[in-house]
Amino acid sequence: MKLSGGVEWAVHCCVALTGVTEPVPAATLARLNDVSMTYLAKQMQSLARAGLVHSVQGKAGGYVLARPADSISVLDIVLAIEGTEPQFTCTEVRQRGPLAASPEQCLQACAVHRAMLAAEQAWRASLRGVSVADLVATVDRDSGPDVLSRVRGWLASPTP
Numbered sequence: 001m002k003l004s005g006g007v008e009w010a011v012h013c014c015v016a017l018t019g020v021t022e023p024v025p026a027a028t029l030a031r032l033n034d035v036s037m038t039y040l041a042k043q044m045q046s047l048a049r050a051g052l053v054h055s056v057q058g059k060a061g062g063y064v065l066a067r068p069a070d071s072i073s074v075l076d077i078v079l080a081i082e083g084t085e086p087q088f089t090c091t092e093v094r095q096r097g098p099l100a101a102s103p104e105q106c107l108q109a110c111a112v113h114r115a116m117l118a119a120e121q122a123w124r125a126s127l128r129g130v131s132v133a134d135l136v137a138t139v140d141r142d143s144g145p146d147v148l149s150r151v152r153g154w155l156a157s158p159t160p
Contacts, residue, residue: 003078003081003082004081004082005035006039006042006043006046006081007077007078007081007082009033009035009039009040009043010043010044010046010047010077010080010081011074011077011132011135012033013029013033013040013043013044013047013053013063014047014052014053014065014069014072014077014132015132015135015136015139015148016029016032016148016151016152016155017053017063017064017065018065018069018132018133018136018148019148019149019152020064020065020152020155020156021064021156022060022062022064022156023054023056023060023061023062023063023064024062024063024064024155025061025062025063026040026041026044026062026063028062028155029044029062029063029155032151032154032155043081044063046080046081047063047077047080047081048063048066049080050076050079050080051066051067052065052066052067052072052076052077052080053065053066054066065132068133069131069132069133069136070131070132070133070134071131072131072132073127073128073129073130073131073132074127074128074130074131074132074135075124075127075128077132078127086117086120087116087120088113088116088117088119088120090109090110090112090113090116092106092110093110093112094106094110136148
C-alpha cells in the first residue's frame, strides 16, 4: 500500500491546527510545510468535505479543526484524502486463462483476496486507533511542548 504525499501533509496540518483559535490560510499552512499551495489547498478542501476542518471564507479566512483533536483519527484523514475504496481490488484472476475456474468453484474469496483484506483491516484498525491528539502528545513528548507552541505562534503571526 502506498499513500499519497497529500496524506502526510494533511496529517501535519491537522496537528498544526490543534490549539489554533483563528482560521489559518492554506497559503500559510503550505509555507509552514514547504509544500505547494495549490496541492495543499486541495487536501484541505478534502478535509473540509469530510468534516474534519472548517473552512472560513473571507479576508480573515482559512482553516480550523472542525472537531476536537481526540475525535479525529489518522484513518479519518487518510479516508478524506485517499477515499474510502479498498486499497486492493480482487479481479478474480483464478477465473481467467486456460485453466480458469468456474464461478461455481469460486464461491469463497481466494486466499490472495483474504490475505489482502486482512492486511487492509489491520492497517485501518491501527490508524483508527491513533487520534490527532495522540500525535500532538507524541510530538510534545519527543520534541518538547515548545515545538507546537512555536508552530501555533508562527501560524498566528500577521505575516508568517
